[in-house]
Each structure stands twice: as structure tokens, then as C-alpha cells.
Amino acid sequence: MLEIFKQLGSGNTIQDVLVRFCTKDGRIVDLLINSSIKYDKEDRFSHTHCFIHDDTGCKVCDACAKLLLEKTKHSIKMLDNFMGRSLHHIRTLLHVLQNTCDDVLNNVQSRVTKGLASSDDLNSLSLVQDATEHISGAVQMIKDITDLACFDQGMEDEVKLQKVDLLAFRKACLMGLSFY
Numbered sequence: 001m002l003e004i005f006k007q008l009g010s011g012n013t014i015q016d017v018l019v020r021f022c023t024k025d026g027r028i029v030d031l032l033i034n035s036s037i038k039y040d041k042e043d044r045f046s047h048t049h050c051f052i053h054d055d056t057g058c059k060v061c062d063a064c065a066k067l068l069l070e071k072t073k074h075s076i077k078m079l080d081n082f083m084g085r086s087l088h089h090i091r092t093l094l095h096v097l098q099n100t101c102d103d104v105l106n107n108v109q110s111r112v113t114k115g116l117a118s119s120d121d122l123n124s125l126s127l128v129q130d131a132t133e134h135i136s137g138a139v140q141m142i143k144d145i146t147d148l149a150c151f152d153q154g155m156e157d158e159v160k161l162q163k164v165d166l167l168a169f170r171k172a173c174l175m176g177l178s179f180y
Contacts, residue, residue, distance in 0.1 A: 030055040
């Protein structure tokens, strides 16, 4: 209160100064004080305008907002963990499926090479090749989602410098081949 009187005594106004008072029943209440001094024509103290209002509601709202923010952060962390585990399990299943397709593909290609392939084998070969491409695409999509989640959590991309044979790169581009 002394600081408030010093401010007012020097001619300044005060706005939204938080003070805590103890009520008759022992409760502590947060109050905001706004006050200014009015001087008369001879520049002498005339009176003050002082407004005091209870800030307890704002304190409760602030506490609720803080709690809600903490719960939201916790929920987001749990969701990130769930997504990470789910993507890991899906990726594991896709790798098993990829290996199975590779085995089937090798067996069918072996029969084709030996001239023992039937028309069903040739049809199966085409289907397994398509499945292998789709599985590889799904694995790459999961890898991209995982990378995006890591970047969202603050991970930085690691830049790796390497020499590139520009002539080989140009040839690969002209032929429509993948250089990497």
C-alpha cells in the first residue's frame, strides 16, 4: 500500500495494481486497484478517484487455462507415442509381407526361368510384383509420416554432403532412370 500512496503522492495514476487483502472471515482475496488524484485550481490535493474490484475470478480462469494447457500437452504427447507405436507395428507387418512377397516372387521367377511356369504362375508373377511396389510405397509413406512427426517435435534435418558425378546424373535423367 505504501508504494501505491507514493505513486499517487507523486501525481501518477495507478492501473490494475494487484493487491491481496485478508477479509474479516480470514479469506485472502486478490484485488485490482485503479486510482488517480484530482487537484484543485491552485494545484492542491482535492480528492482521489479509486476503484477496487475483485480479481479472484480472473485468477481462477488463469488457473483453469493453465491446467487445460498442461492436459492438452499431455494428450498430444500420448497421441504422439501412440502414433509412433502404431506406425512401428504397421511397418513391421509390411516388412514381413514384403519378405513373403520376395520369396514368392523368387519361386515364381525360378519356375519361369526353368520353363516350368504355367499361365497362373505368370499371372501370379504380375500380381506379386504389383503388391511389392504397393508395399514399398506404403513403407515409404510411413517413413515420411514418421519423419514429419519428428520434425514437428523439433528434430532438425541432417544435411549430408556428397560428391555427385554430374555426367552420370545427366545420363540417368535423360534415360529416365533413378540416379540414387
